[in-house]
Amino acid sequence: MNPRLRIDEDGVGRLTFRDPERRQNILTQEVMEVLAAVVEEAEDTARRGVLRALIVESAQPGSFIAGADVNAIAAIEDRRAAIEASRAGQALFGRIAALPVRTIAAVRGICLGGGTELALACDYRVADDDDRTRIGLPEVLLGILPGWGGTTRLPGLVGLSAALDLMLSGRSARVSKALRIGLVDQVLPRQQFEERCLGLARGLAGGEAGELGADRRGPAGGAGKPLESGRPRPGPRGRRTLASRFLDGTPPGRALVFRAATRQVARRTGGHYPAPLRILEVVRRGRGRPVAERLELEARAVGELAVSPECKNLLFVFQLREAARKGPWAGVGRAAGVERLAVIGAGPMGGGIAQVAAYRDIRVRMKDIRHEAVAGGLAFARSLFDGAVRRRSLRRREAERRMALITGGIDYAGVGRADVVVEAVVERMAVKEAVLREVEAVVGEGAVIASNTSSLSIDRMAAVLDRPERFAGMHFFNPVHRMPLVEVVRGAKTGDDAVETLSALAVRLGKVPVVTADAPGFLVNRVLGPCLNEAGHLLDEGWDARAVDRAWKRFGMPMGPYRLMDEIGIDVMGHAGSTMAEAFGERMAPAAALVALAGSGRLGRKGGRGFYLYEKGREKAFDTSVYSDMKLSSVRAKAKPDQIRDRLVLVMINEAARVLEEGVVASAADVDLGMVMGTGFAPFRGGLLKYADDRGVAEVAGAMEALRRTCGSRYEPASLMAELARTGGSFHGAFPAGCGRDAE
Ligand code: NAI
DSSP states (O other), rough: OOOOEEEEEESSSEEOOOTTTTSOBBBBBBHHHHHHHHHHHHHHHHHTOOOOOOEEOOOSEEEOOOBBBBBHHHHHHOOHHHHHHHHHHHHHHHHHHHSSSSEEEEEOOOETTHHHHHHSSSSSSEOOTTTHHHHGGGGGGGTOTTTTHHHHHHHHHHHHHHHHHHHHOOOOHHHHHHHHTTSOOOOEOOHHHHHHHHHHHHHOOOOOOGTGGGGGOOOOOOOOHHHHHHOOOOOOOOOOOOHHHHHHHHHHHHHHHHHHHHHHHHHTTTTHHHHHHHHHHHHHHHTTHHHHHHHHHHHHHHHHHSSSHHHHHHHHHHHHHHHHHHEEEEEEEEGOOOOOOEEEOSHHHHHHHHHHHHHTEEEEEEEEESSHHHHHHHHHHHHHHHHHHTTSSSOOOHHHHHHEOOOSSOOOGGGGGOSSSEEEOOOOOOHHHHHHHHHHSOTTOOOEEOOOOOOOOOHHHTTTTOOGGGEEEEOOOOOOOOOOOEEEEOOOOOOHHHHHHHHHHHHHHTEEEEEESSOOOOOOTHHHHHHHHHHHHHTTTOOOHHHHHHHHHHOOOOOOOHHHHHHOOOHHHHHHHHHHHHHHGGGGGOOOOHHHHHTSOOOGGTBSSSSSSEEEEEEEETTHHHHTTTTOOOBOOOOOHHHHHHHHHHHHHHHHHHHHHHHSOOHHHHHHHHHHHOOOOOGGGGHHHHHHHHHHHHHHHHHHHHHHOOOOOGOOHHHHHHHHHHTTTOOHHHSSSOOOOOOO
């Protein structure tokens, strides 16, 4: 039974979650039903004086409770059902909060969403001091809000600003922060965690709060109880500065907090995400009202958000991501065998790959041909670890330990012992071929060799190897530590085992793998290419670059196409443009403006000057002189945002259709995941092809057809698109997820 309750002779009950079927505890419908029965037992035994204090805990290593069942939320289609689901959870957690005995949530490992709300319903929260223990409310990232009492209980506990920060960012807090803001009352050493928790609970059973700080609450009970009964709360816990007392504790201070948060939400979401605004509204309107009313506001907000298209699309992307991390290629356990990694080439990519591997506890040997380059790669990795320490996501000692897992040199010492070798040397075929041959000569037969190339053929490289079945592409994106996608490129001779090992390694590195065939641009650059080139055609036609960038952001992209070109590097763009034109001919022939730009000496952000001007890497202003560098005399056309959107998005959809036709990836889900994770394609739209399906393939094909008349053959619908338009089909229907491996 999960969860279950045991009560010892001292009257200390332990309500223990453990799901033997999963790695994380999840509050599924079934678990909630068992929990309801267990809570009834707790109520009954407490009434009879048998239960005198209760610990809520998990016996699942590394996981307290990871939240509610996302699939169940995704399945909700009706507003009333969503409201009911919220009310039911609130009621159950309300009963825990109202238990006549003191309760402690004993948090070890991941504690998220519904798990955090359960912990909030307890009187006290203690956590262990493990770095992996995190507490958070990520609902906002899925387009909903904490709907089991979270928005109602959290502000009273940690203060308004800290509560909004947690709920609006969706970021989870490490225990040190949780302690600082008062989200947990005590952090206990992990070696003595159980024993210390039991000690605290025994104290509570005997009527003493002991270290938990009885002085701060009245005899009526802990944080949960005054809330339920409407009695005055003991006030926010945690350390309070003068500023936070003003901001959280006075009407003008709170008004300031709400105003600042609203502004920040508007800036971050561009108005595309309703959840954060609803969170703000629920908390603001709920202030000072009785608990029952606040809970009802919360439930109604869940009702609206859970059925919104944004929520459904965010859940869709979440599910795609989870599916990609679980298989069919990324079989759990595969990468467990990867103890040692070697990275050849210590540039920004090699250094970045080494750092993410060491971050995940993998030993790394980095090899370059120059000492300075090795030193540079190590320094780069170190700077990333330093950043993690500054952001407080890692302790200094841990950062040092992990950094020490990376060693470097200019010979092949240590490379021979690697389970996987990733080649990240300069992008030149002859150099790569030579390096790969050298690598193959030193590694063991079981090792997998991968190339991080972004544009060269995996099959051509494989041709120089004796064991091509152990070789594939492993295309990381720049910057490696931030970009979540890895394309695992399967050459004609790559074996299943190599694909599995690299996919599983990507998951272990915290990335999402998408398996692609060896075709120019693989998936992401292939589909993005036509969009950026089309932005070039818009310039040729005299459209205003700033208006185009604005319109693309308004559509929900992280940045406009020209700003993105600056980010990628104008030189890299020029090179990629000619590669794509060579591979795909006329429809990818570079726009004249971009050809001129490539020869202008502008490099983009890294050189301080592209479409925009940059100072110390930060964008300063649009540089109007870029037009003359592109040999464009004046900016004439005024464009409507929808026209711009169609010019940029339709060519991408069309290219994605070709990618599916040619079998570069197996499913529409792969395209969507790749574009969301690799380019930041508006997640609230569910991905590129989900957007096309929602808009209707026939409508999309019609818009293409209309543009073909004015813009030419680039807008010729791909045969798959034409076919789907004719038959009323959809991309996701025709190429469903999960057909990857069997389709091979
Ligand atoms: P980079 O050119 O900055 O660094 C390459 C490093 O390889 C240099 O330190 C160089 O000394 C070293 N090297 C050259 N010949 C070598 C040899 N024979 N043995 C060992 N080391 C050697 O390149 P970057 O940007 O780090 O990229 C590396 C690879 O990753 C390239 O294939 C590139 O196409 C690919 N890539 C690059 C991305 C980017 O945005 N920079 C994104 C995705 C992939």
